[in-house]
Amino acid sequence: VRSPVTIVDVANRAGVAISSVSAALNGRPGVSQSTRQRILDTAQSIGWVPSVRARSLSSKRAFAVGLVVRRPSEVMESDPFFAAFIGGIGSVLEDSGQALLLQLVSDPKRIVETYRQLALERRVDGVFLADIEGDDPRIPLLTQLQLPTVAIDADPERRSFPTVGQDDSAGNRSLMQHLIGLGHRRIAHVSGSPEFVHSRRRANVWRSAMDAAALPPGSLFVGDFTSAGGARAAAELMTRDERPTAVVCSNDLTAIGFIARAKDLGFRVPHDVSVTGHDDISAGMFTRPHLTTITADPHAIGEAATRILLDMIDGKAVEDVAIAPAELIVRESTAPPAPQL
Amino acid sequence: VRSPVTIVDVANRAGVAISSVSAALNGRPGVSQSTRQRILDTAQSIGWVPSVRARSLSSKRAFAVGLVVRRPSEVMESDPFFAAFIGGIGSVLEDSGQALLLQLVSDPKRIVETYRQLALERRVDGVFLADIEGDDPRIPLLTQLQLPTVAIDADPERRSFPTVGQDDSAGNRSLMQHLIGLGHRRIAHVSGSPEFVHSRRRANVWRSAMDAAALPPGSLFVGDFTSAGGARAAAELMTRDERPTAVVCSNDLTAIGFIARAKDLGFRVPHDVSVTGHDDISAGMFTRPHLTTITADPHAIGEAATRILLDMIDGKAVEDVAIAPAELIVRESTAPPAPQL
DNA sequence: CTGAAAGCGCTTACAG
């Protein structure tokens, strides 16, 4: 890049010391209003943009935040959640002078190492902690590193960092009541990847709702948040003797895969089996029948998480943020069970 | 972050000069094999990771590459293309010591400014140039800045940077032949966002194939790569007097939206209207009927583009890369037109 | 309010 313009050039051109240029740039006191303006004008006119490298080294800030994503991301590459979350981050970062450093990791075992590297290299001022697992090794690491961290959707009980989450337990309970109210008694669940705490939480809601309604335990199929997983679940669950009359899927993609395969097997949705999703992705509106689902707002989560993270980096006190709770949206993929033969 | 360990500590601990530590770290000549090993061991044992800030400032490299994405990204947030492209970038970057700096921009007018800022701040060593427009202002800017740039899917005729692309013209022509061969004479096109060169290219293939077959010009509906756009297209095109018997959609999302709305309007696919997509996203397999489409490999494009970019940054000579051409995949959403009444 | 100087943690010629 051709831009040998430095702070020295600006200082010379404006006839001041470089410390004055720095003060003017950073809005620090120590320069008169008129001098400040003259410096800024000079900088503008000779096209000076301060070098982030130099600023980072001397100011001990990276002017960047980090997001580490595990990659074998057939999930990531088809799940709109990821892109929307990043969209939320970006919209807050855009006017902050900070940038997003995105690191993809293919081997899950190397995730911790990647976080450590990012911190020790001093590439970022803070990080997002998403897809938290049961006994997540990143938590002690980041605590020890003292790196500003904001957790996404962490478990309320034992959380180590400020957290942004969208409560979906009420929505999930409403969903179960909706299904039970329609008369369903055999309600299966296709879970998400079991290592994530949010997968377990949703499974728990399903289980306890069945309990509370005095229904026999339903079948659990361990899915992976993909349509392919949903299709496998349909192949498995719908060919059993006692097949479910309703299936609660971990996300919309799973539900779409389930419905497609169930149809192929000759079942009608919702006549033969009710199916529900989670996330309310736009694809759910272009599925027939329209998907009964629960809302999610990854964009808002990304925004809130970024605001908190920037505040933490600025040394401000921060509090957890709860996004407006997820809501049940009843559409056409759920109906009363067909009369038993 | 608590890590006051610097190169000086390593040098002291190992009993050598810091220049030797630097040489050992960077694999430069000037240290004996035994000394090199001792230094590396020492660094490891006291947990030293070199500061990227300091390395950047003195070595004049950012150790990062940049991707700028325009954001009003209902598109970005639902189009798997974006995530897969990033996935490809990340998989190459992962073991390179480089990172990806992702910048989102909401106001399209500020895109150029963002590239300029990224370069002048010296945040990145190179950038990706995607979604190229007809008379793209980023091209002269990046040329002037002399910032290593790799273009994605640029126009062959007038390209200013090494380019990675996947040729889909043969696939598109096969698609048109497939449709014409089935007997279709009124073939409409739902285009992508018209500002992108690849949108125009596809429209041209459609138009010239109609011409070549001596068919009357078909209807063009200007879409936007979204399912909602596809639905609007269906509402418009399928309610005309002379409605098309086949519709070529700019991407799978558009096709999915088109099919959904067409069904709502009482049309059967493919009996009443054949519909095709582009990209072969996984959702196309969970649509009924399965989508006839053209493949795309954004992951491979991301990988190749990143390899080229890293080579350019290293000062190596690079050549354009052509990903294996896109192919037609005939599934169930296309069939001969219904007999005219 | 302004300016000279040290320092951030590395890399890179350049002497030994």
Added chain:
DNA sequence: CTGAAAGCGCTTACAG
């Protein structure tokens, strides 16, 4: 093969 020194372009006390 090894080491002392300058320099990358800023920020930050600290004197004037």
